Amino acid sequence: MAPALGRLRLGRLRRRRLGRRRRMVVVNPPQSRRVSRRLSFTPGDRADRPTLAPAVTIRRTFREFWPGTRGLRRLFVAGTVLAILAAVCEVAAIALFGHITDKVLTTRVLSAFWAPALAWLALAVVAGVMSFGGAYVTALGAERFLLSLRDRVFAHVQTLSPDFFENRRLGDLMARLTDDIEAIEQLVGSGMVKVLTTVVSVVFFAGAAFFIRWDLALVTLALVPAFLLVSKLFAARFRVAAANERLSNGAMNSVIEESLANQSLVQAYNRQTTESRRLHREGRGWLRANMWQARLSGLYGPMVQVLQTICMVVILGVGAWEIAEGRLTIGGLLAFAAYLGLLYPAVQSLGEIALTVSEAAAGSDRVMEILDARPSVNDRATALTLVSRSHGRIEFEDVGFTYPGRHRPTLRHLSLTAQPGELIVCTGPSGAGKSTLAKLLLRFYDPDQGRILLDGVDIRDLTRSSLREAITILHQESMLFSGSVRENIAYGRPGATFDEVVKAAVLAGAHDFITALPRGYDTPVGQRGRQLSGGQRQRIAIARALVRDAPVLVLDEPMTGLDEVTAARVMEPLRRLMTGRTTILITHDLRHVPEGARTIVLEPLRSQARIRLKRLGARLAAGAGV
Numbered sequence: 001m002a003p004a005l006g007r008l009r010l011g012r013l014r015r016r017r018l019g020r021r022r023r024m025v026v027v028n029p030p031q032s033r034r035v036s037r038r039l040s041f042t043p044g045d046r047a048d049r050p051t052l053a054p055a056v057t058i059r060r061t062f063r064e065f066w067p068g069t070r071g072l073r074r075l076f077v078a079g080t081v082l083a084i085l086a087a088v089c090e091v092a093a094i095a096l097f098g099h100i101t102d103k104v105l106t107t108r109v110l111s112a113f114w115a116p117a118l119a120w121l122a123l124a125v126v127a128g129v130m131s132f133g134g135a136y137v138t139a140l141g142a143e144r145f146l147l148s149l150r151d152r153v154f155a156h157v158q159t160l161s162p163d164f165f166e167n168r169r170l171g172d173l174m175a176r177l178t179d180d181i182e183a184i185e186q187l188v189g190s191g192m193v194k195v196l197t198t199v200v201s202v203v204f205f206a207g208a209a210f211f212i213r214w215d216l217a218l219v220t221l222a223l224v225p226a227f228l229l230v231s232k233l234f235a236a237r238f239r240v241a242a243a244n245e246r247l248s249n250g251a252m253n254s255v256i257e258e259s260l261a262n263q264s265l266v267q268a269y270n271r272q273t274t275e276s277r278r279l280h281r282e283g284r285g286w287l288r289a290n291m292w293q294a295r296l297s298g299l300y301g302p303m304v305q306v307l308q309t310i311c312m313v314v315i316l317g318v319g320a321w322e323i324a325e326g327r328l329t330i331g332g333l334l335a336f337a338a339y340l341g342l343l344y345p346a347v348q349s350l351g352e353i354a355l356t357v358s359e360a361a362a363g364s365d366r367v368m369e370i371l372d373a374r375p376s377v378n379d380r381a382t383a384l385t386l387v388s389r390s391h392g393r394i395e396f397e398d399v400g401f402t403y404p405g406r407h408r409p410t411l412r413h414l415s416l417t418a419q420p421g422e423l424i425v426c427t428g429p430s431g432a433g434k435s436t437l438a439k440l441l442l443r444f445y446d447p448d449q450g451r452i453l454l455d456g457v458d459i460r461d462l463t464r465s466s467l468r469e470a471i472t473i474l475h476q477e478s479m480l481f482s483g484s485v486r487e488n489i490a491y492g493r494p495g496a497t498f499d500e501v502v503k504a505a506v507l508a509g510a511h512d513f514i515t516a517l518p519r520g521y522d523t524p525v526g527q528r529g530r531q532l533s534g535g536q537r538q539r540i541a542i543a544r545a546l547v548r549d550a551p552v553l554v555l556d557e558p559m560t561g562l563d564e565v566t567a568a569r570v571m572e573p574l575r576r577l578m579t580g581r582t583t584i585l586i587t588h589d590l591r592h593v594p595e596g597a598r599t600i601v602l603e604p605l606r607s608q609a610r611i612r613l614k615r616l617g618a619r620l621a622a623g624a625g626v
């Protein structure tokens with residue numbers, strides 16, 4: 001009868017313990033739930049798939065991210081202390097349970113029941129309060145850590161040159177900035193609290209079991225190394241499985257992001273099925289990765305359960321014999337079994353921490369890969385800041401440039417000078433390097449050869465922010481954010497007043513259509529300004545450039561996508577924008593170019609192979625031998 005009672009009690013205690021862990025999910029969700037939340041991005045071509053980030057050690061992860069817990073450590077310490085106090089209450093409650101069994105249940109003296117019963121109730125309330133407080137402050141520390149880490153990684157990402165983004169999939173980057181950052185928190189933030197509280201709980205529960213019967217406790221503790229061995233065996237596999245899951249998660253995010261962003265194209269071309277298939281393909285990859293993880297978790301649980309059951313059977317068998325010999329009371333055995341009922345889940349939890357750490361390490365690899373990326377263009381230590389408004393004199397001196405990873409140069413021996421206020425039209429066939437010229441002027445890249453000067457100063461000697469303050473670029477596609485018309489225009493210069501916004505809109509020829517919108521300047525423009533027409537978007541972009549009021553202007557195909565009538569209408573505000581500014585107008589459509597503007601024509605550079613072939617052709621035509 002006693003063993004049956006013991007099992008019953010243990011079952012209840014374990015459920016209570018699990019329930020407590022489930023509440024902690026807010027701070028440190030169990031593996032399976034985190035896995036399902038991480039489902040997020042998509043890859044396209046297999047060749048296009050991002051590769052697994054390089055592995056780094058846990059120590060390096062701590063070295064990198066532990067300083068981020070500064071200012072939050074008090075919260076984590078409070079969370080640890082409160083969780084430990086809750087564990088102490090549990091130890092005391094079990095002692096009371098043993099006491100009630102021996103002094104009330106076996107002796108049938110009801111009067112001895114009330115005092116320990118009330119004390120037990122009080123302990124339960126205190127344990128509940130401690131447990132809540134611990135979970136709350138740990139969650140607060142964890143969320144604050146996440147907030148600052150995300151800010152840090154995002155700020156770093158924004159220092160990286162455009163080629164970083166051109167070579168990566170947006171969905172994958174988004175997954176790194178969200179899910180992977182969360183995994184790091186579970187390693188160095190709330191993860192640390194969990195480790196400490198679990199270790200202390202193990203010590204307490206084991207200590208209490210030793211206190212009752214040290215010899216019996218020694219026998220059962222002999223199985224602890226087996227628990228740890230099992231989790232060690234699983235940890236390495238979990239890490240690879242988690243890395244794969246993250247990879248497919250990022251790939252799935254990318255497909256969703258690309259497909260939704262290009263929905264009008266998808267629907268106009270009737271490619272919904274293709275897109276669904278793409279997502280399905282990536283979803284299957286994600287499913288396989290998750291099933292791998294599920295297999296590991298599924299195997300891990302039962303293996304630990306078997307070990308735990310072996311211990312219990314041994315305890316109850318030896319305990320029954322000890323009771324029969326009169327060396328142990330029933331209350332003592334039940335309390336002993338109850339301590340073990342708490343001890344084993346705590347030891348199991350320690351093992352799971354190893355698995356969580358493996359998974360978190362996979363996420364931190366991916367975040368550190370971003371943090372390790374360095375911008376290809378930097379400010380020199382001696383870089384100057386422009387203190388007064390630039391005159392806007394631009395010079396390209398014998399500039400040559402090859403894109404990273406390309407063999408053929410895009411620009412070679414390019415020289416040009418634009419005087420302050422002058423308009424230079426840059427034209428040439430597609431791929432000739434017109435937009436590249438603008439990227440070099442903004443220092444998205446530095447030339448490999450020659451130099452670019454602003455007012456006689458090499459732009460590499462200026463800070464990037466002050467250089468870019470002096471330049472306004474109007475892109476081929478007007479890039480708007482999803483705020484209101486007013487916010488989009490004011491984006492040109494932080495602190496611009498509403499009057500300045502309206503003035504710029506009037507000059508840009510946008511005021512009339514803006515006031516006709518349902519909420520005037522407060523009308524939301526929709527995702528990327530999709531609720532406006534192409535011409536309207538372009539005029540808002542012109543107003544934004546006017547508000548910015550920089551001395552140098554780069555117009556990159558400003559008429560692209562506009563019909564003849566709209567283009568003519570946009571040209572007028574553009575002329576007003578160009579007035580008094582050094583302007584480089586990049587276009588292959590010379591119809592709307594103001595008369596008298598100086599024009600330079602860029603020609604695509606041919607590859608050496610094509611040059612050799614052309615020479616060979618010429619020699620053959622001239623009758624020369626090969």
Ligand SMILES: Nc1ncnc2c1ncn2[C@@H]1O[C@H](COP(=O)(O)OP(=O)(O)OP(=O)(O)O)[C@@H](O)[C@H]1O
Nearest residue numbers: 163166403406410429430431432433434435436437
């Ligand atoms: N990020 C990049 N990485 C590698 N190569 C690039 C990159 N951007 C452009 N190129 C290459 O550089 C060449 C010039 O591109 P660029 O965009 O400057 O041409 P463009 O004259 O502006 O063309 P278009 O008139 O079609 O816009 C092209 O061959 C293009 O493939």
